Structures are given as C-alpha cells and as structure tokens.
Amino acid sequence: MKIIIVKKIYIFLLLISCLIFFHYLKQNYTINYYDETGYIALSQQIMEKGVFGFNESLRTYLYPLLISFVRIFTGDAMHYTKVIVSILQYVLYIYTVSYIARQVLLRTNINAMYYTIICFGFLNPYLIQSTTLFLTDITACCLIALAIFITIFNRFESIKIYIGVFMLSFSAVMIRPSTLILVFSVFVLLFLRKFLLKDLSFLKGILAGVISSIIFLPQLYNNVVNYNDWNILIHDKLYDFQSRLAATYLKYGTVVIPDEVPQLIYATPFKIDPAYSIFDLVIHNIPAFLLAYFSHIFGVLDWGYIDTYIHDFYPASRVYAPILLYIFWAVSFYGMIVFLKNRAKTVEYKFMALGFIIPFVVYALFIGTAVVESRFGYPLWFMALPFVGFGIVRIIELYKENKYSKTRITLFLISILFIMITSISLLSFKLELSTGRINWFGFF
Structure with a gap:
C-alpha cells in the first residue's frame, strides 16, 4: 500500500x-x-x-x-x-x-x-x-x-x-x-x-x-x-578574466529586453583599478574585497529572476519564485544542522556528512572569487537537496513530540520565515539597485 x-x-x-x-x-x-x-x-x-x-x-x-x-x-x-x-x-x-x-x-x-x-x-x-x-x-x-x-x-x-x-x-x-x-x-x-x-x-x-x-x-x-x-x-585564461571582473562586479546578468543593453552589471560602489583581480583587493582594499566576495556567495544563493535571459525587469515571478528558494535554503540549512548534530554518529553517517558538506563548502568558497550569475548556484542546490529532507522530517518530529503546542510551533516557524524572507528580499532588491536599471522599491 x-x-x-x-x-x-x-x-x-x-x-x-x-x-x-x-x-x-x-x-x-x-x-x-x-x-x-x-x-x-x-x-x-x-x-x-x-x-x-x-x-x-x-x-x-x-x-x-x-x-x-x-x-x-x-x-x-x-x-x-x-x-x-x-x-x-x-x-x-x-x-x-x-x-x-x-x-x-x-x-x-x-x-x-x-x-x-x-x-x-x-x-x-x-x-x-x-x-x-x-x-x-x-x-x-x-x-x-x-x-x-x-x-x-x-x-x-x-x-x-x-x-x-x-x-x-x-x-x-x-x-x-x-x-x-x-x-x-x-x-x-x-x-x-x-x-x-x-x-x-x-x-x-x-x-x-x-x-x-x-x-x-x-x-x-x-x-x-x-x-x-x-x-x-580551455586554452583561454577564463578564470583570470573572471577574477578581475569579480573585483568590480558584485553579480552579472544578461538582458534580452528590446532596446536594453544586454549586459546587466551589479557594480561595486568602490573605485577599483581595472587591472586588479579580487585577490589584489585583499592587499589594496579589504572592504571592497569583503563586499565583492560575500556578494558573490549571496548571488549564487539568491537567484532572483527565473529566466536565465531576463525578458522583463518586473515580472511577478521575481517576487514569488525567490520566496520558494529562500524556504528551500532555510529548511536545508536547518536540516544540515540537524543531520550533523543527531545523525552523524556511525562511520557511515560521518562519511555521508562529509560527502554532503565538503563539495558544498569547497564550491561556495571558490565561487566567491569569480564574477557570478545566478545559474552558478545550481551545484550548491544539488548538494543541499538531501538536507531539505532532514529539515522537514525534524519539523514534523517537533509537532509529534508535544513538547510545545502545535500553535506555538506554527507561529514560531511563520515568524522566522517571515523575518528571513523579508530581510533577504530587501537585501536582494538593494543589490539590484547597483545595476542602475532596476528599482523594486520605486516599483512598489
């Protein structure tokens, strides 16, 4: 059955x-x-x-x-x-x-x-x-x-x-x-x-x-x-080129809207020498490095527009699709904590934990050094996919344990998700202001 x-x-x-x-x-x-x-x-x-x-x-x-x-x-x-x-x-x-x-x-x-x-x-x-x-x-x-x-x-x-x-x-x-x-x-x-x-x-x-x-x-x-x-x-030194762009671009996108410039550049507010790579910023401009590096990591977690090639700056999907993605990341990261805390006890589970975590961390640290598009975050999503299961199961267990009332748990989860989604959405829209072409605050 x-x-x-x-x-x-x-x-x-x-x-x-x-x-x-x-x-x-x-x-x-x-x-x-x-x-x-x-x-x-x-x-x-x-x-x-x-x-x-x-x-x-x-x-x-x-x-x-x-x-x-x-x-x-x-x-x-x-x-x-x-x-x-x-x-x-x-x-x-x-x-x-x-x-x-x-x-x-x-x-x-x-x-x-x-x-x-x-x-x-x-x-x-x-x-x-x-x-x-x-x-x-x-x-x-x-x-x-x-x-x-x-x-x-x-x-x-x-x-x-x-x-x-x-x-x-x-x-x-x-x-x-x-x-x-x-x-x-x-x-x-x-x-x-x-x-x-x-x-x-x-x-x-x-x-x-x-x-x-x-x-x-x-x-x-x-x-x-x-x-x-x-x-x-490949013969070309693409990573060298990417690391130089990474010093001045917080993110990158491609637009296919008629009469719009195709390159969508999320520009850093710092004045950077074009010859600098993101690694040069570590020596010459630490604040610029930190902004660029963590913006890149944020960019591969916050995918924004569903379409790889952006057809419209203000589609409804730009609002609701990221919410689903944020919920996925929140539940996955919670599931990661649950798994590492409660599950990784046998040698098999320890290896499984390392198998899930190592590729995720290695790729996230690496991608921070390159100029990113939203689609560069797809590998992280696959690596996090098992953890979303552990996260949901743990939430179900909380309801069954009767330690707290179901109403209390529900209100807590809704509050946490609301605060998280609102904060990340505002940060995401704030990042898009750096393009000089997208202003969701003015749109609303």
Whole structure:
C-alpha cells in the first residue's frame, strides 16, 4: 500500500513538473541567445570537420558534440534540435533528483524525506527553465552531482562503479570546465571513503581514471594542434578574466529586453583599478574585497529572476519564485544542522556528512572569487537537496513530540520565515539597485 502511495505522489509531482517544463519549452524553443548561438555554431563546426577538427579557445567540445548528435536527425531545424536536447536535459535532471531521493530513502527508510526531496526537486522553476536552453549549466550540474552522490552512496565493489564516477566527473568538466573544483571534491571523497569505509581499491581507481581520461583527448588535441597548449581544459585564461571582473562586479546578468543593453552589471560602489583581480583587493582594499566576495556567495544563493535571459525587469515571478528558494535554503540549512548534530554518529553517517558538506563548502568558497550569475548556484542546490529532507522530517518530529503546542510551533516557524524572507528580499532588491536599471522599491 505504501509503495502505491509513493508512486502516486511521485507521478503527481512529476506531472506538475512536466507542465512547468512545457511552459518554459514553449517560451524558449524557437529562439536562441548569445551563448546558445555560440554552442550551435560549434556544433556545426563539429558536424563539418569532426570532433578532432574542433577549433575553439573558450569552450570545451562535449556539449557542442551532444548537440551535433541530435542534429544528425534534425538537420538545420534548430527548433526541433532544441526540443530534443531540452527533453534529454529535463530527463537527466529528473533522474538526478530521483536518484538522490531514492538513495536517501534507502538509508533512512523515512517516506517523508523522500517526498520532500522529490517535491523540492521536481518543482524548482529555475532549474526546469534551464533545461530548455542550449547552455551547459544543468547538464554539467547533474553529471557532477551524480558522480558525488554515487561516491557517497554506492559500494565500490565493481570497477564499473569507479569508471562511472570518473566518466561522469570528467564529462561534467568537458561540458563546463568550472566543475573541475567539484571533481577535486570527488577525489577527496574517494580518499576519505578508502580510509573511513575501507571498501575502495586504489588500483581499480587508477585503472578506471586512466580509462576514463579518454574523454579529454579531443580537447587536448584541439589545444595542442591549434594553440600549442598541452592543456585538457580551455586554452583561454577564463578564470583570470573572471577574477578581475569579480573585483568590480558584485553579480552579472544578461538582458534580452528590446532596446536594453544586454549586459546587466551589479557594480561595486568602490573605485577599483581595472587591472586588479579580487585577490589584489585583499592587499589594496579589504572592504571592497569583503563586499565583492560575500556578494558573490549571496548571488549564487539568491537567484532572483527565473529566466536565465531576463525578458522583463518586473515580472511577478521575481517576487514569488525567490520566496520558494529562500524556504528551500532555510529548511536545508536547518536540516544540515540537524543531520550533523543527531545523525552523524556511525562511520557511515560521518562519511555521508562529509560527502554532503565538503563539495558544498569547497564550491561556495571558490565561487566567491569569480564574477557570478545566478545559474552558478545550481551545484550548491544539488548538494543541499538531501538536507531539505532532514529539515522537514525534524519539523514534523517537533509537532509529534508535544513538547510545545502545535500553535506555538506554527507561529514560531511563520515568524522566522517571515523575518528571513523579508530581510533577504530587501537585501536582494538593494543589490539590484547597483545595476542602475532596476528599482523594486520605486516599483512598489
């Protein structure tokens, strides 16, 4: 009976999720902007010259290659290509959320935790919207999230598991190079698994890593032949450029409103030498560094507009969607505290706690040093997803314990959420004033 109920809830949430997906697919499938057109052009290059004829200094080859595979069947009808790629990205997203929820359920046997992860996972409009674009964010995030959670949850008995983890990790890097920082986290978790759980073979790991490294060959070939650069990532020094922008940009967005400048710059109030990187600010201007660094971290938690490409400065979704996101973060951080305090007692739970926390902290600390867009926060969301289940279950337990009246608990939770949502919303709107183009205070 319980299995039937679980399936019904799963299907119900999936149907709602599909409706959200088709809404954004209808909005985005006939038009492509900026980076999207770049990936289309690179896919055309691969179709004409092959993957080893790829010549590009700023982007890696794998995402354009995936588009070119679809174009074998759709030709130059890019709207059909985009529909198919969007569906594939959406399926990967749904599978990733389902995998995380299922693994947490297997280890806790708490249905409420499963429902919570599925609910927050399936109904995130930001991520669903991102599946309908020719952008690398959601695909790379799903692949690296699967690699991390397989490392946390699966037993490393077969070499297939090792190869799976490395192939997922390396594919994520070849789709979006910035995920490399999370691949380092995977390596750390593999070492921790070896010494804490003692079920990992270094020999199998090395063999699997060598086999999986084949995925880097086209990119290495591109860099060596075209730029004489023995580099498996991109040739251009993108992070150096990003760290310089990070000194003067608190956040960045892209606008597609007619007659509006596409670049949406959240500018620092400090006067900064354009040659400075964010690391130079540590020496020359500590207040400017602190403002920039923590604004970047805030920016990857506060996503603002649902649309990656902003179609309207004042849509209603800019008000209600962040509220759902703030609730997610609040419950997740509460769940993180609950998990670390009450659950991480056995070696398995300690490893699980480290597996959840290390990638989250490493990525958050790293992303603070680069100029950010809201979509750069997607990896943090996946890392926090298990904790939202622990948070909701603990709240349910508080109601059942009868330590305090249900009315008192409800009023307390509503008060905390109201204060938190109001404070963060005001801070978010205040940050948007730095663009000189958006003023929600004047709008209201």
